[in-house]
Amino acid sequence: MIGIIRSLGRWGLSTFERLGRGHLFLVQILAGIPGLFLRFSLVIQQLFSVGVLSVLIIAVSGLFVGMVLSLQGYYVLVDFGAEESLGVMVSLSLVRELGPVVSALLFAGRAGSALTAEVGLMKSTEQLSGMEMMAVDPMRRVIAPRFLAGFISMPLLAAMFSAVGIIGAFLVGHGLLGVDDGAFWSQMQAKTDWYDDILNGVIKSIVFGFVVTWIALYEGYDALPTSEGVGRATTRTVVHSAFAILGLDFVLTALMFGEG
Amino acid sequence: MPLIKIRDLHFSRGDRVIFEGVNIDIHRGKITAIMGPSGTGKTTLLRLIGGQLHPDKGTIEVDGQNVHQLSHSGLYALRKRMGMLFQSGALLTDLTVFENVAFPLREHTDLPESMIRDLVLMKLQAVGLRCARDLMPNELSGGMARRVALARAVTLDPMMIMYDEPFTGQDPISMGTLVNLIHRMNDAMGLTSIVVSHDVDEATEIADYVYLLSGGKVVSEGSPVDLKRSSSQWVKQFMQGLPDGPVPFHYPGVDFKEDMLNPEVSP
Ligand SMILES: Nc1ncnc2c1ncn2[C@@H]1O[C@H](COP(=O)(O)OP(=O)(O)OP(=O)(O)O)[C@@H](O)[C@H]1O
Numbered sequence A: 001m002i003g004i005i006r007s008l009g010r011w012g013l014s015t016f017e018r019l020g021r022g023h024l025f026l027v028q029i030l031a032g033i034p035g036l037f038l039r040f041s042l043v044i045q046q047l048f049s050v051g052v053l054s055v056l057i058i059a060v061s062g063l064f065v066g067m068v069l070s071l072q073g074y075y076v077l078v079d080f081g082a083e084e085s086l087g088v089m090v091s092l093s094l095v096r097e098l099g100p101v102v103s104a105l106l107f108a109g110r111a112g113s114a115l116t117a118e119v120g121l122m123k124s125t126e127q128l129s130g131m132e133m134m135a136v137d138p139m140r141r142v143i144a145p146r147f148l149a150g151f152i153s154m155p156l157l158a159a160m161f162s163a164v165g166i167i168g169a170f171l172v173g174h175g176l177l178g179v180d181d182g183a184f185w186s187q188m189q190a191k192t193d194w195y196d197d198i199l200n201g202v203i204k205s206i207v208f209g210f211v212v213t214w215i216a217l218y219e220g221y222d223a224l225p226t227s228e229g230v231g232r233a234t235t236r237t238v239v240h241s242a243f244a245i246l247g248l249d250f251v252l253t254a255l256m257f258g259e260g
Numbered sequence B: 001m002p003l004i005k006i007r008d009l010h011f012s013r014g015d016r017v018i019f020e021g022v023n024i025d026i027h028r029g030k031i032t033a034i035m036g037p038s039g040t041g042k043t044t045l046l047r048l049i050g051g052q053l054h055p056d057k058g059t060i061e062v063d064g065q066n067v068h069q070l071s072h073s074g075l076y077a078l079r080k081r082m083g084m085l086f087q088s089g090a091l092l093t094d095l096t097v098f099e100n101v102a103f104p105l106r107e108h109t110d111l112p113e114s115m116i117r118d119l120v121l122m123k124l125q126a127v128g129l130r131c132a133r134d135l136m137p138n139e140l141s142g143g144m145a146r147r148v149a150l151a152r153a154v155t156l157d158p159m160m161i162m163y164d165e166p167f168t169g170q171d172p173i174s175m176g177t178l179v180n181l182i183h184r185m186n187d188a189m190g191l192t193s194i195v196v197s198h199d200v201d202e203a204t205e206i207a208d209y210v211y212l213l214s215g216g217k218v219v220s221e222g223s224p225v226d227l228k229r230s231s232s233q234w235v236k237q238f239m240q241g242l243p244d245g246p247v248p249f250h251y252p253g254v255d256f257k258e259d260m261l262n263p264e265v266s267p
């Protein structure tokens, strides 16, 4: 019994310690960001590996999610004779929810895990200490550019996910199921609100990008410098990011759409 | 005044005491060798000097500045004047050999590309790897990687260099070249060098002064000649590599016989 309480206490302490270190880490990252504007090429390199290399998986997944949404939506709507509203249904689901959430989950799996593994390996092969001894702060040289790149990429990827999804939905809805294209687009345009829907979706994806990149970099930086440690840190990145995304999505949705 | 002054240094990792009361002076323009059995904390000592680890007690002064009381920017300014050769090389794996050596120049100076090229090729020539400049670190052997790291450690022309095991993994030819190179750089550039090594012969050949560390203490110090003539059992054993003597070969712990006879004591 005492043993259980003791290990519970130890777990609690180490969790809070990690949380504390994670926040200090964030403060250090943010302190490193202003300097990046003088050396933006560092960020551009990372934008490529974090953002551009994620485009394919985001676009393909977006396409299929849009197509499936369209199929499922059609079968429900057609019973009420409301298949003309397919466009609105798809665009609202994508822009408000699925775009930010699914693309963030994919981003955590594709880019987040890669960031953790990369930083963890740099740590375990002493590249980070090597930089420190060359008077180059790894926080500024390695971590901050990756953070900024993740932060910038995520909303763009989410927007791309939604856009490709809508195209997929249109292809299935109009091409396969024969929904009128005029109605599809005009209803979508009329009912999708710039502020309520699009902006809120963008805010979500900005928050997710921030959190996922932060988790990924922290896990890498804090990983035990062994192969097993890096492997575990990579898993943790994906799992913690998924929890964070889904939990925050609920909170943000309640805040944004709750009173409406 | 010595360049590095270590006084009453105490440091432990968890329960394991690494240093208890170490005093070391590193004199300017000299090559000082730090020797000791594996696991005594030679690498740890270099990290303490570089400010990557903090002592539990005691002070380390480099060029009159207490390393562990410097601000972040003060410490980084000091590190620009320190070169360090890591035991593992610590090359940046996503950059070529050339870019690795150019890295400190690109980070800390605004030199034009042509000058960076000249400087880098000069340093690579000195370690015999000028024509390996387009290789990636994973295409190098361990010994080559260490020579690249050496070239990189001196690109900023620091006031001092700490070499962590520069000779391990080198064939006799590059070993001779390295010994020569360390010597020449020290004399020509007026560097101060700290060489951590197990290679008694090489280390005593180039060093002006030697510290022998063991069990968290400085067991002996002096010029190589003094140490070779020392009458202490410990020094004799270490310098001649005898298996029997006061230096323990084993990591401290339970007695071997006891360990074998009592499997339930420790798994
Ligand atoms: N990250 C660490 N965490 C815990 N203990 C460590 C760590 N790094 C080193 N140690 C311990 O500190 C002691 C000194 O290690 P260090 O690497 O300084 O030895 P060394 O003298 O450089 O040995 P070698 O000659 O084999 O390189 C060792 O006993 C090691 O077990």
Ligand SMILES: [Mg+2]
Binding pocket: B042, B043, B044, B087, B164
């Ligand atoms: Mg060592």
